[in-house]
Amino acid sequence: MKEHSLLSVRGVRKTFGQFVALNNVDFDLPAGEKHALIGPNGAGKSTFIACIAGQLPGVEGTVLFKGEEVTAAAPVDLARRGIGRTFQISRAFLDMSAMENMTSAFVIANGAWASLRRSVLANAEDSARSMLETVGLGDHAGSRVADLSLGDRKRLEFGMALANDPDLLLLDEPTAGMSIKERHHLMDLVAARIDETGKTLLFVEHDIDVVLKIATRVTVMVRGAVLAAGTPAEIAENEEVQAVYLGGHH
Numbered sequence: 001m002k003e004h005s006l007l008s009v010r011g012v013r014k015t016f017g018q019f020v021a022l023n024n025v026d027f028d029l030p031a032g033e034k035h036a037l038i039g040p041n042g043a044g045k046s047t048f049i050a051c052i053a054g055q056l057p058g059v060e061g062t063v064l065f066k067g068e069e070v071t072a073a074a075p076v077d078l079a080r081r082g083i084g085r086t087f088q089i090s091r092a093f094l095d096m097s098a099m100e101n102m103t104s105a106f107v108i109a110n111g112a113w114a115s116l117r118r119s120v121l122a123n124a125e126d127s128a129r130s131m132l133e134t135v136g137l138g139d140h141a142g143s144r145v146a147d148l149s150l151g152d153r154k155r156l157e158f159g160m161a162l163a164n165d166p167d168l169l170l171l172d173e174p175t176a177g178m179s180i181k182e183r184h185h186l187m188d189l190v191a192a193r194i195d196e197t198g199k200t201l202l203f204v205e206h207d208i209d210v211v212l213k214i215a216t217r218v219t220v221m222v223r224g225a226v227l228a229a230g231t232p233a234e235i236a237e238n239e240e241v242q243a244v245y246l247g248g249h250h
């Protein structure tokens with residue numbers, strides 16, 4: 001492991017039957033980076049994120065987080081250690097308000113039984129109100145999630161992911177389906193929060209303009225392997241990377 005890596009991945013391999021989705025991936029993520037994972041469809045980006053988040057069985061290789069092996073750890077364990085990710089808000093929660101969703105996120109962050117204590121609920125409501133302000137939803141606290149725009153909903157999901165104060169945040173295509181304006185709005189907010197709170201970000205993003213604006217470092221994945229890693233400027237100039245994107249794979 002490199003000295004300052006928050007996350008260190010060595011020789012990670014994941015197969016689905018005969019198909020090799022990830023082949024011997026090495027990856028280092030120093031604390032404080034906003035690291036973009038890019039590559040054509042089917043490259044293995046989501047599989048890689050799922051491996052780190054403990055959502056896939058049968059992952060070979062080693063994943064170290066804060067220097068401790070977490071290769072086969074369960075998602076709950078990883079969350080407790082400080083790895084967070086967004087989850088799409090499920091149908092059941094669409095009828096609830098933004099405030100109710102955010103409050104549940106803070107209650108859950110305090111542990112399942114914490115909601116039974118009145119003081120925890122009051123604190124969760126205070127935290128939820130403040131987080132709604134942070135993600136620009138202060139005026140929508142009472143709105144049903146189903147009535148929010150996609151951009152508002154994504155910012156709510158992001159705020160909910162911050163509720164348990166993760167050190168590393170994993171975002172798989174947070175801007176999927178959004179307009180260019182909404183995309184930049186969300187990712188500017190994400191970048192600002194990551195910087196202000198000293199967290200670390202690993203995100204998958206197809207919009208290269210967003211990547212070049214937000215990322216401090218970029219890894220390019222192709223067919224289950226790392227093709228290149230570097231600063232956004234290095235990646236933009238890399239001829240192998242250009243060939244992948246100009247070659248019509250994307």
Ligand SMILES: Nc1ncnc2c1ncn2[C@@H]1O[C@H](COP(=O)(O)OP(=O)(O)OP(=O)(O)O)[C@@H](O)[C@H]1O
Nearest residue numbers: 016019020021039040041042043044045046047048
């Ligand atoms: N559960 C699964 N069972 C079988 N094959 C899978 C499974 N999950 C992913 N794959 C295959 O692994 C490969 C990598 O998929 P993955 O979703 O990681 O790609 P990706 O880089 O995230 O692509 P995209 O940009 O389209 O999201 C694809 O060929 C996909 O079909």
Ligand SMILES: [Mg+2]
Nearest residue numbers: 045046047172
């Ligand atoms: Mg994907």
